[in-house]
Amino acid sequence: MFSIIYYIREFLRPQWITTFFTAKTAPLVTPPYFRDFPELTDKECTHCLACMMICPAPDAITVVKREEIWRPEITKGHCIRCGLCIEACPEDVLTSGRILAYKKEEELTLKGTFHIEIDQSKCMGCGNCTVACPVNREIDPSLRSSGTSSSGEVIMRVDTGQNKVLHEEKCTGCKTCEESCSNQAIRVARVVEALQGVEE
Amino acid sequence: MSLLQSLKNAVRSRSIHVAYVNVGSCNGCDIEILACLSPRYDIEQYGIYVHNNPREADVLLITGAFSPQWEDKLKPLWDKIPHPKVAVAIGNCPISGCVFNRPETLVDPPVSKHIPIAAEIPGCPPRPTEIISTILSLAPIIFKDYEETKK
Incomplete structure (x- = not known):
């Protein structure tokens, strides 16, 4: 009997009633370590395009010149917040969460190379990719429309009717060759390795 | 504003029914929607209920790249x-x-080509808090004084 009275009195307390009807969990805040969309720091962008090269999502990051200053810009709706651009940037232009902190602590650098693969069953040796390649043009300005070249220093050249890759390490990963190929025979793949510690 | 309308506004602000549809998502966003139901985020305290039935839904959440x-x-x-x-x-x-x-994939984004989309939450996936705050900020715009403004 006493307990029933005790319970009724307990549950009629105004404080209990108000908390019962207005109870809410604490407002949720985004923790400071959350890896949000990358934001700009005050460091200067050198237009090396390392962020654009590492980005896995199409059109997510572009480096554009506004008011005479190069700046990376993130497109929301494309960016997947992976943070790779922050890790790849040699100048620490971008920041998000604690990526910059552990990048400094672990002395993390990303080293990327590009691997060119030509499907010889699809390639017809037209030389479009060889001529379109901006690095090729710089090395051998006399590169002809057939894609043949007398220089042995070019990335690739057409030799005896077949396109052959000579210097893969010079590729900058712009993928102009992929776009110019009518058969989708050439593919540029990015090979990235993460390095810890200071490079010797 | 009529008494009936103010009554409807009061009820609708605390009773938002949600259906979600996966049009070819990788399930990451679906898991974030599921996290909204958990005690940590607890969408029912804001009066949002998941029924997954379009006949009784007010808000349709769409995930996926439209297969x-x-x-x-x-x-x-x-x-x-x-x-x-x-x-x-x-x-x-x-x-x-x-x-x-x-290139060479079959997806057909954006979804706004197919049905009208009122709000978009970027992120891969977005945080549950972002989903909840979007629904809560969108609901008064759409549902408040609906009968009076639709004419």
């Missing part, structure tokens, strides 16, 4: 939802296709 199988199914599903209704695109996929929108 070809949904071509003839999403529009009828949208038409089944009674007015007032609103569609929210969750994640990057319904907005741009993101990493799936490559």
Whole structure:
């Protein structure tokens, strides 16, 4: 009997009633370590395009010149917040969460190379990719429309009717060759390795 | 404003029914929607209920980059939802296709090509708090004084 009275009195307390009807969990805040969309720091962008090269999502990051200053810009709706651009940037232009902190602590650098693969069953040796390649043009300005070249220093050249890759390490990963190929025979793949510690 | 309308406003602000549909998502965003139901985020304290039935839904949450199988199914599903209704695109996929929108793939983003989208939440996936705050900020715009403003 006493307990029933005790319970009724307990549950009629105004404080209990108000908390019962207005109870809410604490407002949720985004923790400071959350890896949000990358934001700009005050460091200067050198237009090396390392962020654009590492980005896995199409059109997510572009480096554009506004008011005479190069700046990376993130497109929301494309960016997947992976943070790779922050890790790849040699100048620490971008920041998000604690990526910059552990990048400094672990002395993390990303080293990327590009691997060119030509499907010889699809390639017809037209030389479009060889001529379109901006690095090729710089090395051998006399590169002809057939894609043949007398220089042995070019990335690739057409030799005896077949396109052959000579210097893969010079590729900058712009993928102009992929776009110019009518058969989708050439593919540029990015090979990235993460390095810890200071490079010797 | 009539008494009936103010009564409807009061009820609707605390009773938002949600249906979610996966039009070819990788399930990441669906897991974030599921996290909204958990005690940590607890959407029912804001008066949002998940029924997953378009006939009684107010808000349609769409995840995924729109695979070809949904071509003839999403529009009828949208038409089944009674007015007032609103569609929210969750994640990057319904907005741009993101990493799936490559040459030689079959996805057909954005979803706004197929049904009207009122709000888009970018992120891969977005945080549960972002989903909740979007629904809560969108609901008064769509549902408040609906009968008076629709004319």
